[in-house]
Amino acid sequence: MRCDILVVGAGILGLSSAYHLKAENPRKRVVVIERLRGPGEGNTAKSEAVFRNAFTSETNRVLASSSIEFFKHLEREGYNLRLAFTGYLWLLSQEQFEGVGDAIRDMQREGVRLTIYQREELERMIPRLATSFEGDEEAELLGLPPIDVGLLAHNCGCLRAEALTKAYESMFLKLGGEIHYRVEAKRLILGAVDELGLPGEPHVWQEPRVRGVETDRGVIEAETTVVAAGVWAGRLLEPIGFDPCMRPKKRQIFVLSDERLSVLFDIEGFNRHRVLPFTILPKCSLYLKAEPYEKSVWVGCSDEIGRAFELEDDPQPELEYYKDDIYPILMKYLPCFRDVRPVNMWAGQYAVNSFDGHPIVESIPGLIYVGAASGSGIMKSDALGRIVAALYAGREWAELFDGSRFRVSDLSIYRRRTERERFVI
Amino acid sequence: MRCDILVVGAGILGLSSAYHLKAENPRKRVVVIERLRGPGEGNTAKSEAVFRNAFTSETNRVLASSSIEFFKHLEREGYNLRLAFTGYLWLLSQEQFEGVGDAIRDMQREGVRLTIYQREELERMIPRLATSFEGDEEAELLGLPPIDVGLLAHNCGCLRAEALTKAYESMFLKLGGEIHYRVEAKRLILGAVDELGLPGEPHVWQEPRVRGVETDRGVIEAETTVVAAGVWAGRLLEPIGFDPCMRPKKRQIFVLSDERLSVLFDIEGFNRHRVLPFTILPKCSLYLKAEPYEKSVWVGCSDEIGRAFELEDDPQPELEYYKDDIYPILMKYLPCFRDVRPVNMWAGQYAVNSFDGHPIVESIPGLIYVGAASGSGIMKSDALGRIVAALYAGREWAELFDGSRFRVSDLSIYRRRTERERFVI
Incomplete structure (x- = not known):
């Protein structure tokens, strides 16, 4: 041919x-x-x-922003991408927040729409969010920073790949x-x-x-x-x-769907879907996505050193990774996850440009x-x-x-x- | 332990x-x-x-220059490194020379000692050097540029690894x-x-x-x-x-030692060893080193696309690579190599940061x-x-x-x- x-x-x-x-x-x-x-x-x-x-690098911002505009265009043209502007919410300790202060100012100057929330507001908005762990030995062992600030980027969200x-x-x-x-x-x-x-x-x-x-x-x-x-x-x-x-590196997603998580799908103030935004916790960049159409939560975590670079044709998710690595953190910040087990999980591979x-x-x-x-x-x-x-x-x-x-x-x-x-x- | x-x-x-x-x-x-x-x-x-x-990048220049000074120091301290400042000689077409004009000026400004030779001087200094191939169909097939200029960098040479x-x-x-x-x-x-x-x-x-x-x-x-x-x-x-x-990539060296190459070890003007400097030909960056102590010539060539990235524990040299890839070029520019065959060859691996x-x-x-x-x-x-x-x-x-x-x-x-x-x- x-x-x-x-x-x-x-x-x-x-x-x-x-x-x-x-x-x-x-x-x-x-x-x-x-x-x-x-x-x-x-x-x-x-x-x-x-x-x-929400990026400081112009390369990232231009590539992503223009693509996001095209996704909106596709939906207007009738392609149902399940585009949901739920926002990205970074939950940060004061120290982390100060560390990215310049980056935040730069993004705002470049027109990235951001809202900053103080701890009390976050506690009001997100049911049972734990923001500090004083006296909690387990949390100390895990090295969990407190949550002092939330940073919401609006023109962000999820879609159906x-x-x-x-x-x-x-x-x-x-x-x-x-x-x-x-x-x-x-x-x-x-x-x-x-x-x-x-x-x-x-x-x-x-x-x-x-x-x-x-x-x-x-x-x-x-x-x-x-x-x-x-x-x-x-x-x-x-x-x-x-x-x-x-270089290829395994990444896993764990899907949770449980009545106990319904509180995450009834949150006022962040987005019109009334769901928790795509949220990044202050420890290990652990992230969770409340999928607004399926009412499920997708949880993942970027493991850097400790996770091999290797090409696998059929990478497998590891339930132990959820139980021993992700769950202890997740459950501390968001106690609604206590005893909730994944209903689905899978593993793919990232191509990492170090x-x-x-x-x-x-x-x-x-x-x-x-x-x-x-x-x-x-x-x-x-x-x-x-x-x-x-x-x-x-x-x-x-x-x-x-x-x-x-x-x-x-x-x-x-x-x-x-x-x-x-x-x- | x-x-x-x-x-x-x-x-x-x-x-x-x-x-x-x-x-x-x-x-x-x-x-x-x-x-x-x-x-x-x-x-x-x-x-x-x-x-x-001889580099334009300060990173390269500083790292190499200071190391070269240390090599001299080691020789003064009694370590016989067989350090030989034979120089690097780039043989270039006019077009190539113009392409690096800015780089040459920058290096000179930074104190890199360079001498430029015109074709006639090179022809006088290097016995039987061919500098143009008009009417030579084989050379045209090989795409051999003429040699119009030679650029000699003095504070360069070779040593015994x-x-x-x-x-x-x-x-x-x-x-x-x-x-x-x-x-x-x-x-x-x-x-x-x-x-x-x-x-x-x-x-x-x-x-x-x-x-x-x-x-x-x-x-x-x-x-x-x-x-x-x-x-x-x-x-x-x-x-x-x-x-x-x-990423690892094979590189080969072919060693030639022959009476016919003795002309390369009796050259006036480039260095006190009276040898051809480490010379880079204007095609494929093919390079040759006249090793002043052993009176042998080491020839190599950086093959980029076409040479796999792969880790080999015992990479083997390929005589065909010498015969079909290197020899045709070498022999055209330096006819003294005609019919000379390698007496030794080996292959190692480069770690390439692309x-x-x-x-x-x-x-x-x-x-x-x-x-x-x-x-x-x-x-x-x-x-x-x-x-x-x-x-x-x-x-x-x-x-x-x-x-x-x-x-x-x-x-x-x-x-x-x-x-x-x-x-x-």
């Missing part, structure tokens, strides 16, 4: 890229291949699926794009820009060019191959000597690689798809949905220009 | 770090373990072992350091800063701390473990969730990681050892041998401040 553009991976980034590439190049044959049976069945489906615009992925799939198919599920890319085919028909090409004196992909169903030749394979990108890229600069945490969009002849440092894939998906399309077209700047412009090379590996995110708690 | 500081790896970085750590902390028990039988037997021994001070490594070993042992060869680090032992004696520590709510190393000869507990394991660092660091941010090419020195509780993006390990070894010792001591600035100061956190992963090197040809 031959095509103009071959996209490897039908996760959120692959489909966003495929859609924008096809939209800009309607006459080109754009083909997506995916080893799984449907769109977004890899790590996209396993994501927490939340989004925020599956629905967003399917929206891109459907728009791409409508434009005449092709998707082949259950086709697995095995290796990239590397040739030379000027092939001579010699054995062993490309030689070091030739300019290498990716010519397509060998799949389990045969070879697909393409003018341009877009690798949007998430944590699996390395399996394709490393053999040709390209470092995706991201250097600066930002996405990567890079090209070499015949190849474009797009990788979103995880936690970012969904919330920046639309902007990244447009940046891939701009890179394909050879434009220096990508125009994003909200009209903002983004310099394509800023996400390059070799010509990178990103600012470190300072709002990390 | 217990010690204060355990250094994993007796390559050049491990031994430089161990020496400076012991020198600054004479009462601490500093132990080096190494899986091989002697110092520098891993990739240090397989290096081209050249050094330069083995001798330098042994010098650090000997100085370290003299101070009372211990080295255990044939002891292989199998995994890092991760505990918590405040251990509670619970199963599964560290839990996510505990601060993790590296407690030492499990080796094939038993456990070694250490207050601080320094991982200086080069391309093997990932095997230790990834399981604890730390990304070394460098992001910015600079070394990394980072710490987490109980652990220091030092990695030099390869091609840099030897020439920056002394500065990096001092930076490791400064990080251990908790100092913000490291004082280097030549008196210059270097901010330790500039080589951190998370607080990194490096400038992209612009003198890359």
Whole structure:
């Protein structure tokens, strides 16, 4: 098979890229291949699926804000993404709050809508929230900071990852794009820009060019191959000597659904859904999402040192991780979780860019690689798809949905220009 | 076994770090373990072992210049490193020369001693150098640029990697350091800063701390473990969730020794050794070193895309790579290589930092990681050892041998401040 553009991976980034590439190049044959049976069945489906615009780094802010605007647009166009602007709520100790004081002022100056709550207000608004643990030996052992301040970012929330992925799939198919599920890319085919028909090409004196992909169903030749394979990108890229600069790490989500948690779905003042916002506790960045449509709570925690970098094809959630690591913290701050057990749980993998945490969009002849440092894939998906399309077209700047412009090379590996995110708690 | 500081790896970085750590902390028990039988037997021994001070990036310049000054000092102290200031000679087309014009001016302003030669001078100085290939179809197929300009950097040259490594070993042992060869680090032992004696520590709510190393000869507990394991660092660091941010790639050296090459050892004007400087050809950055003591020529070539990233324990050189990739280029520019075959060859592995090419020195509780993006390990070894010792001591600035100061956190992963090197040809 031959095509103009071959996209490897039908996760959120692959489909966003495929859609924008096809939209800009309607006459080109754009083909997506995916080893799984449907769109977004890899790590996209396993994501927490939340989004925020509250960042200090302009890179983060522009990529996320424009994507969020596009999500709203999609809902207006009739795609039901279950978009819910429940907000992000960081619960902070006074010390933590002071540590991010500059970052908060910078975000406000950049127009990020934030509200600050004092402890008493939080206690009034969130039923049974524990804000201090004086005399509680267990809490001391756990090293739990008190909650002195709440910081709410408004233009943030959650959506259905599956629905967003399917929206891109459907728009791409409508434009005449092709998707082949259950086709697995095995290796990239590397040739030379000027092939001579010699054995062993490309030689070091030739300019290498990716010519397509060998799949389990045969070879697909393409003018341009877009690798949007998430944590699996390395399996394709490393053999040709390209470092995706991201490493896979397991992340787990535990779903709780219980009458005792109903208090979290009847909270006034934060959002029109009357639910607890996506909330980040002051210990271990433990986070919980009150899913407003299903009335379930999704809980997760970013474990850094102590959680291996390794590629797993079928990562498994660990109930012990919930019981011994997450639950003790959760239950202290929010006693409504006492004795509530997960009704569902799963594990996916993050692609972690340890250097600066930002996405990567890079090209070499015949190849474009797009990788979103995880936690970012969904919330920046639309902007990244447009940046891939701009890179394909050879434009220096990508125009994003909200009209903002983004310099394509800023996400390059070799010509990178990103600012470190300072709002990390 | 217990010690204060355990250094994993007796390559050049491990031994430089161990020496400076012991020198600054004479009462601490500093132990080096190494899986091989002697110092520098891993990739240090397989290096081209050249050094330069000609960089635009201050990071590179400071780290290399101060290390070079220390090498001179070691020779004055009686260590015979076979230090030879043969210079680096970049042979460039006019177009390439213009592309680095700004970089050259910047280096000169920073005091890097450079001499520019015109084509005619080069032709006079280097016997049989071919500088243009008009009408040569083979050369056109190979895409060989002409040579219009030569750029010589003086404070550059080569040394014996083995001798330098042994010098650090000997100085370290003299101070009372211990080295255990044939002891292989199998995994890092991760505990918590405040251990509670619970199963599964560290839990996510505990601060993790590296407690030492499990080796094939038993456990070694250490207050601080320094991982200086080069391309093997990932095997230790990834399981604890730390990304070394460098990926291994094979590099080969081919050694030629032949009467026909004697012309390269009788060249006036570049250096007092009367040899061809370490020379970089204008195609593929192919490089050759005329080793002044052995009268052999070491040839290598940095293959980027097309050469896999993968960790190999015993990488093998490929004679075909010499014959089909290197030889055609070499023989065109320097016809004295015609029909000369390698008398020796070997392969090692580079640790490639694709992001910015600079070394990394980072710490987490109980652990220091030092990695030099390869091609840099030897020439920056002394500065990096001092930076490791400064990080251990908790100092913000490291004082280097030549008196210059270097901010330790500039080589951190998370607080990194490096400038992209612009003198890359």
